[in-house]
Ligand SMILES: Nc1ncnc2c1ncn2[C@@H]1O[C@H](COP(=O)(O)OP(=O)(O)OP(=O)(O)O)[C@@H](O)[C@H]1O
């Protein structure tokens with residue numbers, strides 16, 4: 001068993017853990033005028049991050065966008081996952097295929113696709129549609145807002161939420177839903193009291209994946225978010241490739257990784273907590 | 282816990298799945314407070330029938346009438362039925378008390394009232410000391426009792442049981458049968474139970490409905506179903522039967538003939554094309570060949586092939602001169618000493634004319 005884990009462990013060690021430690025090293029060193037990174041050790045870069053308004057705003061943007069992306073992805077994914085589980089085999093395979101299909105298209109292409117749809121003025125597909133059916137009288141300016149980033153991310157991440165949810169819901173004994181119904185529960189109570197709590201492991205897995213991917217996103221915010229919806233990923237990219245301030249880039253990366261790992265461990269601990277596990281058994 | 286007894290009527294229920302019909306033209310009337318067992322082989326549509334009554338399956342045609350009101354289109358959650366599932370279907374994330382509270386919460390009952398009813402319901406199934414446990418910490422029998430408390434606490438109009446004891450071992454099953462039946466009688470709740478265990482149906486039900494291929498084959502009290510089956514299917518499905526295909530005999534209107542054997546019946550033989558005699562094993566007596574003449578009606582000479590000791594009864598498997606098998610059961614009476622009937626013995630099997638039950642061929 002352990003032997004089987006060896007390649008994976010080596011891989012993670014070489015390509016994740018060592019670079020991460022290296023990164024952490026950069027974040028507390030000084031870069032001189034020639035661009036050489038070395039002594040003396042300093043916490044000045046961290047201090048800079050937490051004192052400059054712009055950086056804190058970007059951090060807040062990142063958390064907000066990731067949070068809402070998780071919420072909306074979950075809201076969209078539940079009906080789809082329930083449909084996959086309860087439909088007849090052929091139909092359920094078709095739905096799964098439709099959900100997974102967008103994965104073969106690059107994130108960049110999909111972001112530009114959304115740009116065409118969300119574009120401001122009557123030229124944007126969504127504005128054109130809403131204007132022509134008379135839902136709105138003035139074109140919306142959705143593009144280059146955090147909302148646009150959330151929309152793009154929800155689309156990109158939907159399969160990552162649907163698949164673990166469908167797996168978890170598929171494991172729930174259908175008699176439990178029937179029992180709830182005979183006891184007087186209308187469909188939403190069945191969902192809230194049976195399907196939702198018993199699919200928690202799937203939801204937690206989905207949230208971990210979606211939050212991590214969104215918090216680290218930088219293509220979607222660039223294409224759909226623009227300057228008002230900058231995320232940590234964009235800030236890192238600027239620091240490394242434009243400003244060449246590697247220690248500060250390392251600080252931001254470190255903060256990003258820290259947030260993601262903190263969230264993941266908290267959620268995993270919740271799923272594995274004794275009370276929760278016993279209830280699932 | 283008080284329940285008003287409701288009368289249930291099923292009128293021509295059909296359920297079509299694609300091209301095949303799971304239930305066809307099921308009509309039946311259930312007296313308030315009585316217990317009906319749906320009995321039949323696997324796939325005959327018992328569960329489908331029960332789920333239509335619960336509202337979990339929508340009938341293709343027909344009506345379900347409860348106390349004179351047509352509830353065919355009433356959604357499940359408004360039907361007020363209690364249902365028990367074979368695998369208990371307790372909510373694993375809720376404690377025993379929370380499981381029992383579920384239906385009461387759905388009815389928006391006050392907290393104090395809920396607590397009172399939970400206590401009473403758990404008392405009724407003797408599980409009051411288990412209220413804080415999770416279902417996974419209970420045995421199968423305890424889980425089913427929680428499910429029973431959960432179903433009864435809402436004071437349902439109907440109690441529906443889908444093979445409720447199927448997952449329990451034999452001893453526990455038999456004691457739960459008695460317990461369930463006592464409780465059902467005490468509460469006077471109209472109940473439908475699905476089972477494919479004929480003993481369970483005969484033990485528990487006021488009425489047994491035998492089903493086959495989606496249709497009702499015969500319905501009646503356990504006694505009628507057992508003693509007066511109206512088809513070979515019912516005769517062989519409930520208990521063992523010895524069947525003889527017969528013709529009318531020229532000797533008289535009350536005599537049937539099957540090969541070398543003759544059967545007399547009380548009164549005239551009803552006119553059926555190919556009558557079949559059904560002879561229950563317990564109505565056959567055995568005498569040693571030396572002590573009885575095999576000539577005459579309602580007698581047959583046979584050879585003992587196997588003797589099985591089943592505690593209170595002996596099973597004798599015999600072979601008739603025609604090669605046909607014949608089974609007889611005999612009560613074991615320790616005070617009378619044991620009979621020395623052994624494998625290979627030549628015997629005469631004999632029975633009363635009233636034991637000859639005629640079935641259509
Ligand atoms: N949802 C469904 N879709 C299609 N066919 C079904 C469905 N449910 C039941 N059937 C079919 O209807 C018939 C009756 O099924 P049902 O479950 O009522 O039988 P049963 O008498 O309860 O059998 P068992 O003793 O095995 O539980 C079967 O042939 C079954 O395959």
Ligand SMILES: [Mg+2]
Nearest residue numbers: 327328329475
């Ligand atoms: Mg069944």
